[in-house]
Amino acid sequence: MKSRAKRVLVLGATGTIGRATVDQLVAQGHDVICFVRSRSLSVDRKLRTSLARSELRAIEFRDPLAITKELTAIGRIDAIISCIASRTGMPEDAWAIDYSVNASALSAALEHEIPQMILLSAICVQKPRLEFQKAKLAFENLLIDSGMEFSIVRPTAFFKSLSGQIDRLKRGKPFLLFGNGELTACKPISDTDLAKYLVLCLTSSELKKKVLPIGGPGSAITPKEQGEYLFQKLGKPPRFLHVPVGLFSAISGALSLFGFVSSPIAKEAELAKIGRYYATESMLVLDSDTNQYSEAATPSFGSETLFDYYDDLISGQISLDRGEHAIF
Numbered sequence: 007m008k009s010r011a012k013r014v015l016v017l018g019a020t021g022t023i024g025r026a027t028v029d030q031l032v033a034q035g036h037d038v039i040c041f042v043r044s045r046s047l048s049v050d051r052k053l054r055t056s057l058a059r060s061e062l063r064a065i066e067f068r069d070p071l072a073i074t075k076e077l078t079a080i081g082r083i084d085a086i087i088s089c090i091a092s093r094t095g096m097p098e099d100a101w102a103i104d105y106s107v108n109a110s111a112l113s114a115a116l117e118h119e120i121p122q123m124i125l126l127s128a129i130c131v132q133k134p135r136l137e138f139q140k141a142k143l144a145f146e147n148l149l150i151d152s153g154m155e156f157s158i159v160r161p162t163a164f165f166k167s168l169s170g171q172i173d174r175l176k177r178g179k180p181f182l183l184f185g186n187g188e189l190t191a192c193k194p195i196s197d198t199d200l201a202k203y204l205v206l207c208l209t210s211s212e213l214k215k216k217v218l219p220i221g222g223p224g225s226a227i228t229p230k231e232q233g234e235y236l237f238q239k240l241g242k243p244p245r246f247l248h249v250p251v252g253l254f255s256a257i258s259g260a261l262s263l264f265g266f267v268s269s270p271i272a273k274e275a276e277l278a279k280i281g282r283y284y285a286t287e288s289m290l291v292l293d294s295d296t297n298q299y300s301e302a303a304t305p306s307f308g309s310e311t312l313f314d315y316y317d318d319l320i321s322g323q324i325s326l327d328r329g330e331h332a333i334f
């Protein structure tokens with residue numbers, strides 16, 4: 007493997023998928039360099055352990071030329087893998103990070119003749135209603151039009167995003183469902199499987215110059231099925247609280263009116279819009295002929311399942327790390 011080893015720059019290496027990707031790259035013998043913001047270098051001890059075998063360099067991401075300057079200092083790079091993303095999902099932050107930082111990285115890559123860029127995006131950009139989705143999609147298009155050898159990976163839901171209710175259930179509270187709990191479905195993918203897929207994009211010619219929706223193994227799972235599994239594992243009788251989806255519409259509609267004059271309220275309105283989106287849209291490939299989400303059209307990769315992950319969380323073998331400020 008060492009002969010095919012690449013020198014890879016990772017952006018977003020301190021995030022959930024970024025860390026898993028660095029682990030995979032290092033395990034597969036690649037040389038890894040991570041550009042991270044300095045505050046993350048200094049505070050996160052767990053991060054320093056998990057990234058110890060890569061080269062970490064602090065960057066001032068607000069400077070649009072920072073990436074290109076740093077690339078001049080470090081010399082040849084074979085590929086960039088970008089897992090960087092706004093932690094808040096708020097419009098200004100999303101355009102500053104998901105679009106602008108990635109655009110600076112692309113421009114630096116072209117200038118330094120880096121031949122390949124792999125982008126972690128999201129399956130939800132296929133139906134862009136939220137500002138962060140529009141920012142991601144705008145960068146996807148920039149990358150596609152750049153002439154760079156790209157892979158755009160659009161995963162379905164992550165395990166961490168489907169595990170937020172376990173503590174509620176342990177405390178005897180009901181599982182919250184929107185509508186009947188069967189309005190949406192997803193094929194969850196584990197951090198490790200997704201990281202393996204991103205790393206595979208480095209070498210697999212089938213994955214180059216493509217937009218790649220990707221889910222985990224097995225059938226699509228609804229929120230109701232997640233709740234039923236958790237109650238069974240916890241040995242508790244199933245209790246569901248059905249929340250009407252219209253609640254989100256009412257909240258976001260009302261807050262939007264006030265959002266014109268108050269930025270904290272605009273933030274709440276955007277959060278309500280995000281909530282409504284995930285309560286009503288599946289994380290599966292949208293069939294363009296039928297305009298329906300399709301489990302069959304959503305490719306699967308990997309071997310780790312959400313329910314095995316739930317087992318490990320409940321038995322205490324692992325703990326849930328949703329990340330600082332994470333909302334997705």
Ligand SMILES: NC(=O)c1ccc[n+]([C@@H]2O[C@H](COP(=O)([O-])OP(=O)(O)OC[C@H]3O[C@@H](n4cnc5c(N)ncnc54)[C@H](OP(=O)(O)O)[C@@H]3O)[C@@H](O)[C@H]2O)c1
Binds near residue numbers: 017018160
């Ligand atoms: N959650 C899901 O179910 C799901 C499903 C599909 C796709 N996705 C997409 O997958 C992507 C990655 O998700 P994730 O959970 O791995 O993200 P995450 O844990 O929130 O990590 C985000 C990364 O971006 C960096 N970052 C954020 N703001 C920054 C800033 N202002 N300056 C410099 N770096 C910044 C973070 O660095 P710091 O550590 O310094 O903050 C971190 O390394 C996102 O685009 C998300 O939309 C998520």
